[in-house]
Structure formats: structure tokens, C-alpha cells
Amino acid sequence: MKVLVTGATGLIGSALCDSLFARGDDVVGLSRDPGKARGANPRVTWHAWEPTLERPPAAAFEGVDGVVHLLGEKISQRWTGEAKRKIMETRRKGTHNLVGTIAGLERRPSVLVSQSAVGYYGNRGDEVVDESTGPGDSFDSEVTREWEKAAREAEAAGVRLAIIRTGQVLDAGGGMLAELLTPFKLGIGGPIAGGDQYLSWIHIDDEVGILLWALDKPEVSGVVNATAPEPTSNRDFSKALGRALGRPAIVPVPGFVLDLKFGSEFGTVLKGGQRAIPKRAQELGYEFKHPRLDEALEDLI
Numbered sequence: 001m002k003v004l005v006t007g008a009t010g011l012i013g014s015a016l017c018d019s020l021f022a023r024g025d026d027v028v029g030l031s032r033d034p035g036k037a038r039g040a041n042p043r044v045t046w047h048a049w050e051p052t053l054e055r056p057p058a059a060a061f062e063g064v065d066g067v068v069h070l071l072g073e074k075i076s077q078r079w080t081g082e083a084k085r086k087i088m089e090t091r092r093k094g095t096h097n098l099v100g101t102i103a104g105l106e107r108r109p110s111v112l113v114s115q116s117a118v119g120y121y122g123n124r125g126d127e128v129v130d131e132s133t134g135p136g137d138s139f140d141s142e143v144t145r146e147w148e149k150a151a152r153e154a155e156a157a158g159v160r161l162a163i164i165r166t167g168q169v170l171d172a173g174g175g176m177l178a179e180l181l182t183p184f185k186l187g188i189g190g191p192i193a194g195g196d197q198y199l200s201w202i203h204i205d206d207e208v209g210i211l212l213w214a215l216d217k218p219e220v221s222g223v224v225n226a227t228a229p230e231p232t233s234n235r236d237f238s239k240a241l242g243r244a245l246g247r248p249a250i251v252p253v254p255g256f257v258l259d260l261k262f263g264s265e266f267g268t269v270l271k272g273g274q275r276a277i278p279k280r281a282q283e284l285g286y287e288f289k290h291p292r293l294d295e296a297l298e299d300l301i
């Protein structure tokens with residue numbers, strides 16, 4: 001299979017490329033800086049693309065069977081006006097431009113696997129949410145709605161579409177877990193902002209597993225939550241991480257620290273959360289490699 005990946009230089013994208021190569025697939029990557037990307041991953045065939053400014057080159061799609069669309073400006077940063085514009089436009093316009101090229105191809109890929117996030121559901125307390133639950137009203141929820149709406153244009157072009165609403169991806173090499181390792185190893189980690197908020201997490205192997213499964217299985221279409229079957233409270237997550245590291249997680253982090261670091265808008269989102277379950281992935285037969293948090297953390301650390 002030949003697979004085109006956007007965001008292939010990122011945390012999830014680079015792990016996905018490794019798995020695609022491991023099973024013998026060819027990988028085409030789109031990047032703003034293909035020279036740098038080639039240096040990091042020479043096995044990928046790279047093409048240049050500025051997602052908000054233009055459609056990606058049709059030549060990159062020659063012989064491509066499936067597309068995995070991951071790129072986007074980092075969400076975990078202080079949400080200044082400029083940051084919010086980039087977070088939104090890389091996804092809304094970037095996805096619209098991507099689908100524009102796909103729709104104009106004579107030979108189209110058969111599937112688009114398009115990333116989204118559980119931020120779609122907004123802050124839901126301890127309510128269990130699945131793919132049928134409606135959206136929230138925070139900025140990140142609005143972003144995912146626009147992102148998914150742009151991806152749906154692929155369906156009109158006759159391309160199978162799977163939208164992957166991803167939870168917090170756990171990987172020791174980057175993202176949230178990597179950031180938590182240092183304070184927890186120093187014994188100064190602990191529950192954040194009271195710890196009652198839910199965290200819908202997923203091991204990087206299952207995130208990549210679900211992307212590959214959605215690529216391969218013709219019966220997978222529509223929205224799929226990519227989250228482990230047992231979301232956990234922030235407090236229980238802190239305890240589990242403390243156990244995995246052999247360090248007690250006893251130093252609570254007050255909520256205002258998040259506001260200081262990220263500003264109050266994104267800080268408020270971080271103090272909330274979702275209890276999302278992977279209802280459709282399980283109904284459609286995806287088997288999780290790491291369904292339990294203790295084992296997932298042990299594997300990663």
C-alpha cells in the first residue's frame with residue numbers, strides 16, 4: 001500500500017511512518033520544510049506544502065491508496081489571538097485545501113483518515129461521552145467541528161472518510177507524558193486542579209493501531225473515538241504514574257498554575273476534560289493492545 005501522511009514529522013506521524021514501513025508500505029510525506037523532514041526521516045518521499053496557503057501538489061498523490069491527515073498547529077500553548085488563528089486555519093483551511101487536491105485527482109485514494117480530537121465534546125465532567133454525543137462550546141470544540149466539516153468534503157468526492165477523535169496520546173518521547181516525567185521523577189508531581197477532571201488517554205501504539213485499522217478496513221467510516229476503554233480521573237492518572245515510577249504522587253498542582261502557564265482560556269480547558277469511550281472502535285472490532293492504564297504506563301516508562 002502507498003500511504004500519504006500529513007503531519008508526518010510530528011509525534012504521531014513519525015510513529016505512524018515507522019509502523020507503515022515495518023509492514024512494507026510506501027510512505028509519502030507532506031511538510032512545510034521537506035529538506036528538514038528528509039533529514040529526520042529519509043525513507044519517506046517528501047513533498048513541500050504550506051497548508052493554509054495552497055492546495056498540496058497533485059504529483060504527491062500519484063499511486064497513493066490512502067491518506068492520513070494529522071497536521072495542525074500545536075493546541076497546547078497559550079491561546080493568543082495569533083495562536084488561535086493558526087490552530088483554526090491550519091485545520092480548517094489546511095483540510096479544505098487537502099480535500100481540494102484529492103477531489104481533483106483522476107485516480108483518487110480510496111480512503112482519507114482525518115484526525116480530530118476529543119476536545120470536540122468540550123468539558124463534560126464525569127458524563128460518559130461517545131461518538132453520538134454532541135459538541136461542546138469551547139474554542140477547541142469549535143476547531144474540531146470546523147476540521148471535521150472540512151474533512152467531510154472528501155465524502156462528496158466518493159472517498160471513504162474516517163474521522164479519528166483522539167484522546168491524550170501517551171508516549172514517553174513527547175506530549176503530555178514526557179512533560180510529566182521530570183516532575184514526577186523528582187517527587188513533585190501530583191493531581192492537577194483538584195484531580196476530578198477526566199482524562200481520555202490512549203497509548204501511542206493504539207493511536208497508530210487505530211489509524212492503520214481505519215486505513216485498512218473498508219467497513220470503518222464516520223467518527224471513531226481513539227481513546228482507551230477506561231478513561232481515568234486526573235487524580236487516578238497521577239497515582240498510576242507515581243506507581244509506575246516508584247514515586248508517590250502527592251504534590252497537588254493548583255489550577256492557577258495552569259492559568260499562569262497557558263493563560264486562562266486554555267487553562268480552563270485543561271482544568272476540565274472528557275470521559276470519552278471508544279464505542280465504535282470496539283463495536284467494529286478494534287482490539288486494544290494497551291487497554292489498562294497501569295500496564296500502558298509500565299510499557300511506556
Ligand SMILES: NC(=O)c1ccc[n+]([C@@H]2O[C@H](COP(=O)([O-])OP(=O)(O)OC[C@H]3O[C@@H](n4cnc5c(N)ncnc54)[C@H](OP(=O)(O)O)[C@@H]3O)[C@@H](O)[C@H]2O)c1
Pocket residue numbers: 006007008009010011012013030031032033037051070071072073074075086090115116117118166167168169170175
Ligand atoms: N498528541 C496528542 O495527544 C493529540 C491528541 C489529540 C489530537 N491530536 C492531533 O493530532 C495531530 C498530530 O498530533 P501530534 O502530537 O503528532 O502533533 P505534532 O507533534 O505537534 O506535529 C504536528 C505536525 O503538524 C505540522 N504543523 C505544525 N504546525 C503547523 C503550522 N503552523 N502550519 C502547518 N503545519 C504545521 C508539522 O509538520 P511540518 O513541520 O513538517 O510542516 C507537524 O508534523 C495534531 O493535529 C493534534 O492536534 C494530538
